[in-house]
Amino acid sequence: MESVSFKGDRKFREAIVERAGEEIFACYQCSKCSAGCPVAFAMDLLPHQVIRSVLFLKKEKVLSSRTIWICASCETCTTRCPNEIDIAKLMDVLRQMQRESGMKPHEPRVPLFHAVFLNTIKRSGRIHELSMLRTYLLKSGDAREKLKTGEWKNDVKLGLKMFLRGKLKVLPARCEGVKEVRKIFARAEKGKRA
Amino acid sequence: MKVSFFPGCSLEGTAREYGESIEAVCETLGIEMEEIPGWSCCGASSAHTSNEFLSVALPARNLFQAERIGHNLVTPCAACFNRLKAAEKAITGVARMDVGIPLQGNIAVLHLLEFLTQKEFSERIEKQVKRALKNLKVVSYYGCLIVRPPRITDAVHWEDPQSLDSLIAQLGGESVFWPYKTECCGGSLVLTNVDIFRRLTGRLLDMAREAEADCIVTACPLCQANLDTREEEIGATVGINYDIPIFYFTELMGLAFGLKEAGKWFRRHLVDPRPLLRERRLI
Numbered sequence: 251m252e253s254v255s256f257k258g259d260r261k262f263r264e265a266i267v268e269r270a271g272e273e274i275f276a277c278y279q280c281s282k283c284s285a286g287c288p289v290a291f292a293m294d295l296l297p298h299q300v301i302r303s304v305l306f307l308k309k310e311k312v313l314s315s316r317t318i319w320i321c322a323s324c325e326t327c328t329t330r331c332p333n334e335i336d337i338a339k340l341m342d343v344l345r346q347m348q349r350e351s352g353m354k355p356h357e358p359r360v361p362l363f364h365a366v367f368l369n370t371i372k373r374s375g376r377i378h379e380l381s382m383l384r385t386y387l388l389k390s391g392d393a394r395e396k397l398k399t400g401e402w403k404n405d406v407k408l409g410l411k412m413f414l415r416g417k418l419k420v421l422p423a424r425c426e427g428v429k430e431v432r433k434i435f436a437r438a439e440k441g442k443r444a
Numbered sequence: 445m446k447v448s449f450f451p452g453c454s455l456e457g458t459a460r461e462y463g464e465s466i467e468a469v470c471e472t473l474g475i476e477m478e479e480i481p482g483w484s485c486c487g488a489s490s491a492h493t494s495n496e497f498l499s500v501a502l503p504a505r506n507l508f509q510a511e512r513i514g515h516n517l518v519t520p521c522a523a524c525f526n527r528l529k530a531a532e533k534a535i536t537g538v539a540r541m542d543v544g545i546p547l548q549g550n551i552a553v554l555h556l557l558e559f560l561t562q563k564e565f566s567e568r569i570e571k572q573v574k575r576a577l578k579n580l581k582v583v584s585y586y587g588c589l590i591v592r593p594p595r596i597t598d599a600v601h602w603e604d605p606q607s608l609d610s611l612i613a614q615l616g617g618e619s620v621f622w623p624y625k626t627e628c629c630g631g632s633l634v635l636t637n638v639d640i641f642r643r644l645t646g647r648l649l650d651m652a653r654e655a656e657a658d659c660i661v662t663a664c665p666l667c668q669a670n671l672d673t674r675e676e677e678i679g680a681t682v683g684i685n686y687d688i689p690i691f692y693f694t695e696l697m698g699l700a701f702g703l704k705e706a707g708k709w710f711r712r713h714l715v716d717p718r719p720l721l722r723e724r725r726l727i
Binding site: 269288289291320322323324325328336338342345349357359362363365367368371375376377378383404408411412415417418419423425426427428431435437441 | 453454456457458460481482483484485487488489490491492493494495496497498501502505543544588589592593594602627628630631632633635636637640643644673677711712713714
């Protein structure tokens with residue numbers, strides 16, 4: 251049973267307004283964001299419903315949704331919103347808050363991918379596609395799954411084709427800026443604790 | 445003319461032929477591209493999804509280097525372009541975000557497509573066309589992040605961009621209309637939610653067929669890779685043999701300029717464009 255309630259964690263909404271802007275209050279549910287969203291078909295909460303849920307302090311509902319993880323960050327909603335709500339940014343903020351909450355995300359693969367991606371940058375300054383992919387496949391359990399289903403054969407086939415066409419760089423490039431990059435990560439991590 | 449160049453991580457791997465064709469085309473046009481020394485990853489979607497500080501500081505580090513050199517900054521990747529612009533606006537705009545990297549905002553940040561289709565190069569490009577892309581029907585795929593959101597990208601036409609279409613026409617090709625110029629390919633979900641990715645990219649391939657295009661031209665290493673490397677797999681799930689070549693726009697420029705090394709670029713594609721080009725007597 252869903253009932254409209256103004257009781258609840260107002261701090262949740264305040265934090266979102268602080269990080270994503272107060273324009274969310276201007277939402278009049280025209281659902282233009284949802285109509286143009288290329289991923290709407292796979293969402294459990296449409297973008298305009300996310301905004302309404304935030305306004306009504308439905309923290310659990312929003313943070314446990316599939317929507318926040320499968321949003322592709324294509325920026326169509328943000329571009330078309332008649333009230334200049336930065337919906338793509340709102341999705342970013344909700345993803346960050348979900349991670350900060352310590353709850354299990356609806357689509358754990360997505361934040362895992364981003365963590366592996368960022369770790370690769372922290373380690374080498376740039377993305378080396380092959381080593382990032384290897385770490386992700388191992389950590390997500392996709393490697394084991396693919397071995398079981400036999401799907402690994404397709405991946406190897408694709409990888410081999412790319413290798414033969416010179417599209418796979420085997421060793422990571424050296425990035426002279428890596429020390430500075432690590433300093434940036436150190437500052438980001440310090441900020442998170444503060 | 446000299447500009448600073450931010451290649452982005454893909455150019456060292458999957459988008460190798462993009463890098464090669466950029467180098468050849470710019471040399472032909474007399475443009476000197478100087479890679480930013482010690483450049484690092486822009487953080488891409490992973491940074492803005494996870495941490496606001498990182499999403500601004502990682503690209504800002506590269507902008508700072510570019511400002512020290514002083515030339516305008518050009519990048520061939522839609523995602524890098526978007527993140528560089530977003531960082532520039534966050535730091536130098538009204539928000540004045542402080543990430544410990546001071547920026548003046550005194551250089552222009554341009555996507556390579558925007559840079560090469562400036563009026564000042566139009567005549568030079570025209571002069572270089574030795575082999576017009578006659579009878580080649582092309583749909584232009586701009587993707588998301590070159591144009592959206594316009595308050596970051598400064599795009600003038602974000603629903604119906606024209607620069608790539610005009611360029612194709614200038615190269616002698618036939619720019620074919622399709623309504624999916626800026627539809628998302630779902631690239632960010634390719635590893636985590638492959639079903640969603642397949643549906644989004646599949647829609648693009650279907651629409652290109654419906655528009656009766658011979659090929660799709662892109663201006664982003666991620667868009668090209670997502671389309672080119674997965675066409676066979678997507679086709680297999682729906683029982684269609686797509687076989688639509690996916691070009692980088694600089695490859696088509698090089699082809700029209702009659703550059704010999706173009707054949708080497710095309711050999712790197714997973715969907716081999718050479719049968720089509722042979723049929724149209726372009727190679």
